[in-house]
Amino acid sequence: MTENAAAARRTLADIRPCGACPVRGLAVCGVLEPDELYALAEIVHEAHRAHRQSVIVEGDEANGFFIVTSGVASVEKLLADGRRQIVGFLYPSDFFGLAVDGRYAYNVTAVTNLAFCQFERPKYLALVDRFPKLERRLLGMASDELAASQEQMLVLGCKTAKEKVASFLSMLSERSYRLGHLRSPIWVPMTRGDIGDYLGVTTETTSRMFTKLRNEGLIAFLPDAMIDLLDINSLKKIADGG
């Protein structure tokens, strides 16, 4: 057992870059054993984008599959006149690249400096054939993603501006916890405009609601885009409409 563990550790260190990946356990890749991880590491490329740069453009042929390793990105859909809906924010371990009819139906843009892994679609599909548990994990993650989308529809369709912002902060808090950090403070690197486009309100309304929550003593602004959630229970109560 001790010997095996030591062997596994030595092996992992040899598998570059996946063996040392900080989000491996949380991402799709987490289902693979060290001896299977080699196959994945062989077909992966690492890539980076600076603040505001584009990763995926709507309508592009879908020949990649991606996993965020550091930073935050936004997934957005646009109307012809420029109106924008952000349908999700991607954090480390989140995947993107699902396509409909072979094309992407959304843009992905770096919110902060961003690092991610990229798999070429044909090679990735070959790997999925070889390791069926990859496909099962992918279905599980798509299913979770679908549940999150439905929750966000509830936010967009039913909630007031204040409830929307409280929901947003609660959601980021839970996500922070799932990624192994504290529930507070949380890192909120996106602009008021980004948050507004996610919640279906304007920049100004978002700002006003943040101010209101601060004046009520529920949150405090810290340096480096961190926000302290001073009363998470009250925030969740507001988010749930009562």
Next chain:
Amino acid sequence: MTENAAAARRTLADIRPCGACPVRGLAVCGVLEPDELYALAEIVHEAHRAHRQSVIVEGDEANGFFIVTSGVASVEKLLADGRRQIVGFLYPSDFFGLAVDGRYAYNVTAVTNLAFCQFERPKYLALVDRFPKLERRLLGMASDELAASQEQMLVLGCKTAKEKVASFLSMLSERSYRLGHLRSPIWVPMTRGDIGDYLGVTTETTSRMFTKLRNEGLIAFLPDAMIDLLDINSLKKIADGG
């Protein structure tokens, strides 16, 4: 060839109830060959619900997997004070029953008289193990579902009331076409309240927008909840904001 075809037809007729299922080709089941369909038919139950009856309740243990065979159902999420968001309407061939942490995160309610197939989860999972292509198809359908959810977020977050109703009608038109019917007229059996809860507006606003579209000569109301789309291109133009 003629002999084989005849044999296949005889075989299908023997597989009850799946062999004669009107939506088999469109649903998950469509990936199975006739000789594989036996295994599915063995574990399926048919069930029915009347108008307004409940099929799934949020929080219930998820021990079923379902496919609509006739009628329409709504998938809805509720807030404590009764506010309701309909996150989707289910038509024949649509599946439902995906769960998070073993529990359903939504209610499913019959909008019209409803018929559906039900699979017990353990038996269904065993079948997925036996036929991996079932899992691949399921991932494809979940992926499509996710894309539809994101499209709906764009509707909820960005569009005006009139654009929302035009989007709704265009969507039903395309769905009608995909199910093998005409793009117009379409069957709209849900109430104004249901449609409003789907689009994030009130009953009254929904009604007003229908009236406006009728006065503009874009739609006409027919008997039996049918709506004639008199100018689909204009409707889509309005839906897309221009």
Next chain:
DNA sequence: CGCGTGATTGAACGATTTCAAAAGATGTGG
């Protein structure tokens, strides 16, 4: 026929948007 449910229409109200301006951050180059 009379009741109940859903649809429609009108009028007043209000939450959020829009428009505008100022204050605060951030980064660049001299």
Next chain:
DNA sequence: CCACATCTTTTGAAATCGTTCAATCACGCG
């Protein structure tokens, strides 16, 4: 390291779209 330019946030006041409240209408069914 400061001064300038740019971007973001905040705050105020007016306008608006959709809601709310209320009344009437239409349809199906016992």
